[in-house]
Amino acid sequence: MTAATLDAVALRADFPILGERVNGRPLVYLDSAATSQRPRAVLDAELDFLTRANSAVHRGAHTLAAEATELFEDARAAVAAFVGARPDDLVWTHGATEGLNLAAYALGNASLGRGGARASALALRPGDEIVVTEAEHHANLIPWQELAARTGAVLRHLPVQDDGTLDLADAAGLIGERTRVVAFAHVSNVLGVVNPVAELAALARAAGALSVLDACQSAPHLPLDLPALGVDLAVFSGHKMLGPYGVGGLYGRAEVLEALPPFLTGGSMITTVTLDSAEYLPPPQRFEAGTQPVSQAVALAAATRYLDGVGLDAVHAHERRLERRMRDGLRGIPGVRLLGDTDAADRVALVAFDVDGVHAHDVGQFLDARGVAVRVGHHCAQPLHRRFGLTASVRASAALYTSEEDVDLLLEAVSGVRAFFGAGA
Amino acid sequence: MSGLESLYQELILDHAKHPRGFGLAPDGDDATSSHQRNPVCGDEITLRLRVDGDGIRDVTWEGAGCSISQSSASMLAELAEGMPRDEASALIGRFRDALRSRGAIPLDEEEFGDAAALSGVSRYTARVKCAMLAWVALEDALARA
Numbered sequence: 001m002t003a004a005t006l007d008a009v010a011l012r013a014d015f016p017i018l019g020e021r022v023n024g025r026p027l028v029y030l031d032s033a034a035t036s037q038r039p040r041a042v043l044d045a046e047l048d049f050l051t052r053a054n055s056a057v058h059r060g061a062h063t064l065a066a067e068a069t070e071l072f073e074d075a076r077a078a079v080a081a082f083v084g085a086r087p088d089d090l091v092w093t094h095g096a097t098e099g100l101n102l103a104a105y106a107l108g109n110a111s112l113g114r115g116g117a118r119a120s121a122l123a124l125r126p127g128d129e130i131v132v133t134e135a136e137h138h139a140n141l142i143p144w145q146e147l148a149a150r151t152g153a154v155l156r157h158l159p160v161q162d163d164g165t166l167d168l169a170d171a172a173g174l175i176g177e178r179t180r181v182v183a184f185a186h187v188s189n190v191l192g193v194v195n196p197v198a199e200l201a202a203l204a205r206a207a208g209a210l211s212v213l214d215a216c217q218s219a220p221h222l223p224l225d226l227p228a229l230g231v232d233l234a235v236f237s238g239h240k241m242l243g244p245y246g247v248g249g250l251y252g253r254a255e256v257l258e259a260l261p262p263f264l265t266g267g268s269m270i271t272t273v274t275l276d277s278a279e280y281l282p283p284p285q286r287f288e289a290g291t292q293p294v295s296q297a298v299a300l301a302a303a304t305r306y307l308d309g310v311g312l313d314a315v316h317a318h319e320r321r322l323e324r325r326m327r328d329g330l331r332g333i334p335g336v337r338l339l340g341d342t343d344a345a346d347r348v349a350l351v352a353f354d355v356d357g358v359h360a361h362d363v364g365q366f367l368d369a370r371g372v373a374v375r376v377g378h379h380c381a382q383p384l385h386r387r388f389g390l391t392a393s394v395r396a397s398a399a400l401y402t403s404e405e406d407v408d409l410l411l412e413a414v415s416g417v418r419a420f421f422g423a424g425a
Numbered sequence: 426m427s428g429l430e431s432l433y434q435e436l437i438l439d440h441a442k443h444p445r446g447f448g449l450a451p452d453g454d455d456a457t458s459s460h461q462r463n464p465v466c467g468d469e470i471t472l473r474l475r476v477d478g479d480g481i482r483d484v485t486w487e488g489a490g491c492s493i494s495q496s497s498a499s500m501l502a503e504l505a506e507g508m509p510r511d512e513a514s515a516l517i518g519r520f521r522d523a524l525r526s527r528g529a530i531p532l533d534e535e536e537f538g539d540a541a542a543l544s545g546v547s548r549y550t551a552r553v554k555c556a557m558l559a560w561v562a563l564e565d566a567l568a569r570a
Contacts, residue, residue: 023428359491361466361555362433369429377466391467391489420429421492422438 006310006318008403014039014306015401025371028409033189033217033350033397034375036242038303045302046244049295057294058268058285072294075301076284082304083215083236083251084225091250091257091284092292096216097139099235099250100183102287103212104143105263107181111151115261122180122210122259126152129178131209133158133166133195134387135188138380140214144183153180160387164191164340168199179209186218186234190381190395191340192323192350194222201230210256216240220399221319221348223312232256238296242399243303247296250287257283264289307400315400319349322398322407326351329411335418339388349398352379355414357423360392366420367394370413432549433492436542441492446502449473450485459565463554468494472502472562476570479509486559493543493552498559500540510567517564524553 012018015037020027029037049071055064057072073087080090093099110119124130130144134157148155158171166184175182182204187194197213204211213234218224220241226234233256238247252260262269262280266289271279280286307315326349330336335356355363364376375395378385385391396410418424450473452458458473468490475482484502488495505513520537523530528548534541546556 359466359468361468361491361493361552365432365549365552366429382467385467391469420433422442 006314006400008318008401011310011401012403014041016040016043018401022371022373023369028370028372028406030396030398030402030406030410031373031375032220032399032402033240033395035239035245036220036399037401038242038244038299039306041306042242042244042299042302046295046299049298054295057292068294071298072292075297078301079249079297079304080251082224082308083219083234083249084227085251086254088282088284089252089254089257091252091287092297093235093248093250094246094293095239095248096214096235096237099248100139100212100214101143102250102263103233103235104147106260106287107210108147108150109261109263110259115259118259119261122256124148124151124153124180127178128153128180129176130155130181130183131158131171131174131179132156132182133184133188134160135164135166135191135381135384136183136185137189137214137216138382140183140185140212141383144181147181154178157383158184160188160191160340160384163342163344164188164193165342165345166195166200168196168203171200171203175203175207175209177207179204179207181210181212182207183212183214185214185216187221187348187350188340188381188384189217189350190352190379190384190393192217192347192352192397193340193342194218194346194348197229197231201232204232205230217348217350220307220315221312222316226251227253238300238303241300241303242306243300244293244296247293247300249300252283254283257287260287262286262289266290268292310400316348318400319398319402320347322402322404323347323349323351325404325407326396326398326410329407330414333411333415335424336414339390339393349402350395351397352393352395354388354390354393355417355423358417358421360394362421363394363414363417366417367410367413370409372410372413374410428548431545432552434542434545436539437496438492440496440499440539444495444499444502446485446499446506447487448485449487450483456483457566457570459562459569461558461562461565463490463494463558465554466491468555468558470494470498470558470562472498472559472566474505474563474566474570476510476567479511481505481508481510481513481567484563486562488559490558491552491555493546493555494558497540497543497556498562500538500543501559501563504538504540505563510570513563514567517560520560521557523547524556
């Protein structure tokens with residue numbers, strides 16, 4: 001099915017947890033940006049692997065080991081294809097945070113002279129610059145702060161506009177010959193705005209800098225072709241895209257992965273080891289030291305097959321309808337202020353908002369009593385909240401299984417918040 | 426009483442809207458302060474007091490956060506005023522035990538005053554830190570005094 005229609009109500013039957021009741025009410029799950037729910041096909045894929053083929057991959061001569069290795073590498077091919085990549089350009093990680101740290105530490109190791117001549121072309125030196133946006137999740141900010149501290153590079157930030165978008169003219173002014181890395185999210189986990197990835201990647205490329213994309217909030221919502229976007233490295237997280245915890249992917253352009261020295265070292269990533277030194281396998285194995293999250297990778301492949309089965313164009317169209325309904329409704333509720341409320345950019349169905357006079361935690365508690373699950377707090381983006389004059393906000397985020405009724409129940413619940421807490425009285 | 430009303434009792438909302446002891450007294454040689462932050466939600470409280478002989482005096486505080494953290498600070502400021510420090514330390518321990526009890530240990534009104542209204546918080550594990558914030562500040566300030 002690739003037509004741009006999607007019946008969320010019918011899809012919900014595939015997600016066992018969506019039938020749960022919370023505080024006596026049907027669950028209205030609007031926290032998919034934190035953790036998405038898994039369809040039965042994903043749960044079954046993991047159980048099937050564990051009950052039929054579970055064993056160590058890439059070693060052992062027995063039948064199960066061979067079968068597990070095949071399923072693991074088939075999963076790599078499936079997940080790579082889902083983001084438009086070749087299998088060898090996809091490194092398994094335990095999540096997006098690990099993927100970003102892998103990138104930052106590998107670059108740090110290159111800066112220390114590890115990895116030979118090709119790696120030295122990626123080295124950061126004192127006075128070099130790393131550019132991030134003001135909207136980044138802490139996972140795409142702190143590894144770069146640390147890399148800057150280790151190398152003497154300077155961390156610079158691209159401001160977020162009042163409407164939640166990035167200004168490409170600002171970016172062009174900021175990204176220059178000193179820039180070595182430009183790290184940014186495809187979609188901010190607070191603003192829901194789709195950033196101009198291809199344009200930012202092109203600016204980085206023109207400056208001779210690496211582009212690093214956080215694709216966590218786009219992978220389950222938009223058709224994704226990472227090579228076509230022109231980014232050098234990109235990360236995504238399994239549990240945010242209908243898959244399991246503890247697995248994620250790092251995509252890298254072949255030349256970049258080949259040039260990078262490893263981050264984690266140990267078993268499974270070497271060719272020859274002596275007591276004094278080791279030689280490393282080519283990518284992706286070079287970056288996959290130790291035991292990999294095998295059953296989770298197999299299940300993540302099932303998640304990408306499920307998403308492809310529905311069709312990402314259809315998912316995106318569905319979520320556009322949901323986010324318009326959410327934003328229109330929230331704007332009409334007195335005292336509610338949306339963060340990054342713009343029609344000028346493409347979006348996913350994720351809206352963060354502030355309720356005047358009521359703390360986000362209290363809003364979340366009130367909604368929870370009505371079965372509505374949202375995220376409250378700073379969503380691991382303190383600098384962005386500070387920029388909007390807040391310490392915390394409420395975030396409602398949808399996925400392909402979110403229905404219009406879910407959105408309406410959110411809006412109805414938010415409408416009652418200020419009266420309950422006596423705000424604005 | 427629904428779950429929500431048992432959590433957000435009138436008294437809690439009243440303290441949150443009309444906080445007692447709010448506005449820090451001027452710092453001085455005999456004043457002790459503690460700043461506490463809940464990194465999960467960004468709530469913060471600065472609490473200041475003097476220890477006069479053995480008694481806690483002039484409890485004031487400032488902060489920003491949810492109605493649970495702010496009302497708890499307001500209630501504590503009233504409760505701790507004039508209290509011997511040992512008694513306050515023991516009280517903080519019993520408050521913590523009750524809040525971590527998942528509803529098993531209620532807060533006694535005789536002992537905790539208005540803060541007894543925070544009993545319901547112990548059923549909401551995600552909110553225990555909110556209610557504890559000011560009490561941790563008092564504990565820390567007393568340790569420094």
